[in-house]
Amino acid sequence: METEITKLLGIKYPIFQGGMAWIAESTLAAAVSDAGGVGIIAGGSAPIDYLREQIRRAKSLTDKPFGVNIMLMSPNAEDLAQLVIDENVPVITTGAGNPGKFMEAWNNAGIKVIPVVPSVALAKRMERSGAAAVIAEGTESGGHIGENTTMCLVPQVVDAVSIPVIAAGGIADGRGIAASFMLGAQGVQVGTRFLAAEECQIHPTYKQLVIDAKDTDSIVTGRTTGHPCRNVKTKFSKKLASGEMNGTITPDEFEQITLGSLRKAVQDGNLEEGSFLCGAIAGMVNKIEPAKDMIEEMFAQAEKLLNR
Numbered sequence: 001m002e003t004e005i006t007k008l009l010g011i012k013y014p015i016f017q018g019g020m021a022w023i024a025e026s027t028l029a030a031a032v033s034d035a036g037g038v039g040i041i042a043g044g045s046a047p048i049d050y051l052r053e054q055i056r057r058a059k060s061l062t063d064k065p066f067g068v069n070i071m072l073m074s075p076n077a078e079d080l081a082q083l084v085i086d087e088n089v090p091v092i093t094t095g096a097g098n099p100g101k102f103m104e105a106w107n108n109a110g111i112k113v114i115p116v117v118p119s120v121a122l123a124k125r126m127e128r129s130g131a132a133a134v135i136a137e138g139t140e141s142g143g144h145i146g147e148n149t150t151m152c153l154v155p156q157v158v159d160a161v162s163i164p165v166i167a168a169g170g171i172a173d174g175r176g177i178a179a180s181f182m183l184g185a186q187g188v189q190v191g192t193r194f195l196a197a198e199e200c201q202i203h204p205t206y207k208q209l210v211i212d213a214k215d216t217d218s219i220v221t222g223r224t225t226g227h228p229c230r231n232v233k234t235k236f237s238k239k240l241a242s243g244e245m246n247g248t249i250t251p252d253e254f255e256q257i258t259l260g261s262l263r264k265a266v267q268d269g270n271l272e273e274g275s276f277l278c279g280a281i282a283g284m285v286n287k288i289e290p291a292k293d294m295i296e297e298m299f300a301q302a303e304k305l306l307n308r
Contacts, residue, residue, distance in 0.1 A: 001299055004164040005187035008132060009065050009091065009112060012036030013299050015177075016114075016135065016166060017291075018191025019043075019069020019093050020143060020277070022266040023202055026054045028291065030061035031199035035292035038091055039066040045074040048083055055087045065090045067114075072097030085109045093135060096144060098122070103129045114166065116189075118146025123157045123165075131163060135189050138169030142192050142230050142279035145169075145220065151183070158184030172281040174301025181306060190298075192279035197291040205269030206276055209234070213282035221275075222258070225251045232276040236261075 005014040015037035017029065021044035029039030039062070041054050051068070058066050068089050070080050073096040081102045084092055092099075092106060095116040099106075106113050112132040117123045123134045136157040138150025146153075150169040158165045167180035168189035180188050194200055195210045209232045219233045221240040231237040240257065243249030249257070258275060265274030 001303060003181075003186040005133065005166060008164065009038060011038060011065060013295055014166075014187030015295060015298070016040060016067075016093070016168075016187065016189040017194050018141070018143075018168070018189055019067075019095070020191055020195075021071065022262050023195070023200065024069065025201060026057040026061060027201055028194065028197060028199045029066045030058045031197065031291040032194065032295070033058075033062045033064040033066040035295045036064075037295055040091075040093060041066065041068045043068055043070045043074065043076065043080045045071070045076055048076060048079045051080060052083060052087065055083070055089060067091030067093055069093045069095065070099070071095050072099055081105070084111065098125065098129075100125070100129045103131070116168070117157065118148060118153070120153075120156050120160045123161050127161045127163050133164040133166060133186070134161065135166040135168050136185070137189070138167075139230075140170030140280040141168055142282075143277045145228055145230050150180075154180065154183040154185055170279060170281045172279075172284045174298045174303075174305060176281075177298055177302035178305040181302070192281050193285050193294060194291060195278065196285050196288050197294060198288055199291050202266050203269030205271065206265055206274075207288060209276050210278055210282050210285055211288065213278065213285070215280075215283035217282065218278065218280040222254065224249075225254055229275065229277060230279060232278045232282065234271055234274075234276060236272060236274065237276070 003014045013036040017032040019040040019042045021042045024042035029041045032039035091112045114133045115126045116135040136154045139145045154167045164186040166187040167185035172193040217233045222228045224244045261275035264270040265276045
């Protein structure tokens with residue numbers, strides 16, 4: 001399936017794996033890249049030495065293009081911005097801010113910069129800054145979210161910029177891919193389905209929560225802090241959401257309670273204190289399988305639909 005994205009990056013399938021903090025590491029990224037997509041290593045706020053090791057490990061596992069996600073609000077953003085240049089990372093995705101001050105150096109290094117955007121205004125700003133493409137991510141996605149839905153956001157971003165647009169948020173099968181292309185996207189980013197990939201290194205409890213999730217098992221917490229996040233519905237996440245709503249948990253208390261909660265979910269499977277970030281599409285994810293099988297199945301279905 002050839003699109004502007006496959007031609008831009010020299011890949012087989014126009015699919016990115018989401019840069020999920022504490023989740024997206026070298027094993028998963030290499031598996032997605034080997035399968036013909038673009039695997040992403042999440043920078044988050046991890047130590048630079050660890051991220052250097054992950055980048056080099058991904059290079060040892062695949063000879064295909066992969067990328068690194070840089071959360072611009074993270075304390076390590078400056079160091080990571082230089083690390084990706086030093087390590088010749090071919091693709092960068094960014095989130096939680098404007099990467100403008102790094103763009104010239106990245107572009108001079110030949111890196112394809114593809115920011116995640118929640119709005120038309122930021123998409124246009126990224127195009128002016130020299131982005132190779134943008135990822136228009138709707139509120140259906142897991143983790144940090146904006147307010148606009150994928151169905152509404154993607155066509156408006158497509159109309160506003162001349163660079164390729166990648167659709168993200170609520171995509172888990174070939175129908176979502178085909179719909180994204182109908183909206184004008186040249187590729188997709190998928191996160192939640194890859195949580196159930198064999199190569200995804202999350203705790204088995206986390207993986208099983210995703211497999212067992214129904215369509216109503218998604219909940220947003222953190223609205224009072226200005227950083228809303230979509231989670232799997234658990235006793236912990238429901239307690240956070242209700243505490244925010246009735247005022248028994250202040251924004252400062254919320255930040256204290258959730259400090260380290262994603263790590264507790266990913267590494268420990270801690271249902272009492274863990275934030276199990278996950279998209280609203282989790283009800284469609286019902287089995288654990290190799291990332292390669294996921295990608296091939298999704299695109300076979302998408303091509304069949306588009307060929308109609």
